[in-house]
Each structure stands twice: as structure tokens, then as C-alpha cells.
Amino acid sequence: MYKPLRSLKSGHWFKLICGASFQHLPAVRNLTLAYTLAGADCIDVAADSAVIAAAQEALQVADNLMVNHRGLNDHGLPWLMVSLNDGQDPHFRKAEFNSVECPVDCPRPCEKICPAQAIVFDRDAEFSGVVQERCYGCGRCLPICPQQLIYTRSYVSTPGVIAPLVISTGVDAVEIHTQVGRLAEFERLWKAIVPWVDQLKLVAISCPDGDGMIDYLWSLYNLIAPLNCALIWQTDGRPMSGDIGDGTTLATVKLSQKVLAAGLPGYVQLAGGTNSYTVTKLRSTGLLKHQGQASSLSTISGIAYGSYARVLLSPILDQLEKIEMKPSLMSVRLEENPELLWQAVALADSLVSQIKLLPED
Numbered sequence: 001m002y003k004p005l006r007s008l009k010s011g012h013w014f015k016l017i018c019g020a021s022f023q024h025l026p027a028v029r030n031l032t033l034a035y036t037l038a039g040a041d042c043i044d045v046a047a048d049s050a051v052i053a054a055a056q057e058a059l060q061v062a063d064n065l066m067v068n069h070r071g072l073n074d075h076g077l078p079w080l081m082v083s084l085n086d087g088q089d090p091h092f093r094k095a096e097f098n099s100v101e102c103p104v105d106c107p108r109p110c111e112k113i114c115p116a117q118a119i120v121f122d123r124d125a126e127f128s129g130v131v132q133e134r135c136y137g138c139g140r141c142l143p144i145c146p147q148q149l150i151y152t153r154s155y156v157s158t159p160g161v162i163a164p165l166v167i168s169t170g171v172d173a174v175e176i177h178t179q180v181g182r183l184a185e186f187e188r189l190w191k192a193i194v195p196w197v198d199q200l201k202l203v204a205i206s207c208p209d210g211d212g213m214i215d216y217l218w219s220l221y222n223l224i225a226p227l228n229c230a231l232i233w234q235t236d237g238r239p240m241s242g243d244i245g246d247g248t249t250l251a252t253v254k255l256s257q258k259v260l261a262a263g264l265p266g267y268v269q270l271a272g273g274t275n276s277y278t279v280t281k282l283r284s285t286g287l288l289k290h291q292g293q294a295s296s297l298s299t300i301s302g303i304a305y306g307s308y309a310r311v312l313l314s315p316i317l318d319q320l321e322k323i324e325m326k327p328s329l330m331s332v333r334l335e336e337n338p339e340l341l342w343q344a345v346a347l348a349d350s351l352v353s354q355i356k357l358l359p360e361d
């Protein structure tokens with residue numbers, strides 16, 4: 001049995017969310033490498049061929065390291081997932097503004113609040129504004145601008161591009177972001193995936209809470225069943241907020257209880273606001289598999305971490321970027337700096353091990 005599938009079944013599944021619209025290739029590559037070596041089961045990236053290639057390169061490096069590095073556990077490789085959307089969704093947008101319109105005396109709160117260092121002001125005027133590859137659409141910069149100069153641009157997956165993307169890149173899994181009331185849009189997207197679904201090991205459906213959510217999820221299930229691969233219901237509690245504070249995890253824990261109670265076929269996995277407090281909260285709520293429940297229907301299968309996982313490693317990746325900027329070291333990669341690599345893996349492990357080290361049932 002695939003190791004990621006084993007993790008799902010035993011309730012120890014860990015997914016890294018690089019970001020459905022995060023296209024900063026060095027960061028995607030290095031996050032993938034560190035979290036793979038720490039034992040992640042799935043790496044979720046933007047449906048963009050350059051991003052997929054960067055993640056696949058990191059998986060190859062991790063595979064070589066696991067084979068050749070004595071003392072390193074061979075966790076096996078995680079599944080590679082791409083995220084798609086059937087309509088407007090905050091995960092699939094980018095912030096923009098025209099820096100020429102900014103007052104010269106603005107203290108630039110936008111720059112300070114951005115968790116992805118996507119907002120830059122270049123004194124040499126090479127570029128000032130939002131670095132599009134880095135922005136993952138969290139929206140925190142929008143209300144903070146006193147001039148209300150910042151806006152977002154959304155984009156929707158085009159069904160026609162999905163099939164070739166899935167076939168030609170060999171991804172293992174697809175995640176569809178949807179919202180209550182979008183059955184027709186979901187169906188359109190699903191029809192484009194169906195011809196290739198046999199090549200997938202996993203389909204995930206991510207949906208935030210809303211009136212009629214459970215009925216909506218059942219309609220989706222009836223549309224996609226029967227499915228020959230694993231199915232995950234991702235409970236997207238408070239999207240892209242896990243790095244803000246402990247309490248952001250409460251919404252996804254509550255939502256996971258609601259989805260578990262519905263008894264939908266498939267696995268339930270948390271996301272949206274997950275952080276280092278999530279496992280503690282799940283334990284106190286009795287939602288972890290080893291806690292003696294009679295039925296696995298009442299327990300979650302795993303957790304996905306996005307902004308919290310990225311921010312956790314940002315001190316290391318920032319250091320690496322500074323090294324890269326020195327003219328003589330243009331292409332330093334994380335694995336070429338063993339000290340930073342193992343620091344990154346240790347940090348990643350501090351998060352991955354929270355769900356991995358639960359006793360087996």
C-alpha cells in the first residue's frame with residue numbers, strides 16, 4: 001500500500017500546502033524538499049507547469065538524499081497534488097496596486113503585514129508593488145492601506161487546460177476548491193477531469209462552511225461516485241490564516257466535526273487556519289484516531305498546513321535567499337547548504353511529527 005494512503009487510513013496524514021496561487025519557484029522547491037524529508041504525505045501546489053516542475057525536482061533530490069544519507073529515515077515520497085477551482089475563490093487571486101499612487105510619506109503598513117514578503121519598494125525604482133509569484137491571495141494587505149489602493153484579481157481554472165496538465169506532468173492528486181451552490185460549475189470542471197481520473201491516486205474536495213453545506217457535499221459525492229481512488233473532504237475553516245494565532249484553528253476543527261457527523265464516504269482532513277495548536281485542540285476534542293473511538297467515522301484522517309508551515313521555514317529560506325543574492329553564489333540550492341537544509345528539516349519535523357507521532361491504533 002502507498003505510504004500516503006497508509007497515513008490516511010491510520011489518521012497520520014500530513015499535507016503541505018504550498019499555495020494554490022503561490023508561484024515563487026525557489027520557495028516551492030525548498031519547502032517541498034524540507035517537508036518531504038520530514039515525512040510529509042502530500043505536497044499541494046499551484047496548477048502551473050513551472051511550479052509542478054520545481055516541486056518534482058525537489059522530490060527527486062529528496063529521494064536521492066533518503067537513499068544515500070545514512071541515518072535519514074526513508075519516509076517514501078509524498079503524493080504531488082495540484083489545486084483547481086470551479087469559481088471565484090480567495091485561494092485563486094493576486095493583490096495588485098500601482099505604487100506611483102502611494103503618498104511618499106506612507107509608512108507602508110502593507111509591506112509589514114504581508115506574510116509572503118510579496119510587497120516590495122525598491123529605492124532604485126526597478127520594481128515597486130506586489131511581486132506576483134510570491135502573492136498567494138491572503139488579502140491581509142487590502143484593509144490596511146489607508147488610501148485603499150490595493151485590489152485583487154481572481155482567476156478560475158479553465159477545464160480545457162486541466163487534462164493535458166494532469167497527463168503530461170504525472171501529478172498524483174487533484175484538489176477542487178468549491179463553495180456551496182456551485183454544483184453546475186463543479187460539474188463542468190469534473191467533466192474535464194473524468195477522462196483522466198483513473199491516473200489519479202486521490203481526489204480532494206475543499207469547501208468552506210455555508211448554509212446547506214452537507215447537502216451540497218452529498219450532491220458532489222453523488223456526482224463523482226463511484227471513484228476508484230481515495231477521496232478527501234478538506235474542511236477549509238478559516239482560509240490562509242494559520243500563522244496569525246492559535247485561535248484560527250478553531251473554525252476548521254468545528255467544521256471537521258460537522259463533516260464527520262454527516263458520514264460522507266471518504267477521509268476528512270483539516271485545513272484553513274491550521275497551526276501548532278491544531279493537534280492539541282483535536283486531542284482535547286477527541287477527534288484523533290487513537291483515542292479509542294469505536295468507528296473511524298468519528299475521527300479525522302489528517303491535517304493540511306499552509307501559511308503556518310511556510311512561515312515556520314521562512315527564517316531559513318530568507319537566509320538562503322541572501323546567500324543566493326551574492327554574485328558568486330547565484331544558484332545556491334537548499335541541499336547545497338547542508339547546515340541550512342538540516343535546520344529546515346528539523347523545523348519542518350517539529351510540525352510534521354505532531355500528527356505523525358500519535359500512537360497507532
Ligand code: SF4
Pocket residue numbers: 094095113114115116117118119130134135136137138139140141142
Ligand atoms: S498580504 Fe497577502 S494578498 Fe497582500 S500581497 Fe501579501 S500575500 Fe498577497
Ligand code: SF4
Pocket residue numbers: 097099101102103106107108109110111144145146147148149150
Ligand atoms: S499602504 Fe497603501 S498607500 Fe501605503 S504604501 Fe502600501 S499600497 Fe501604498
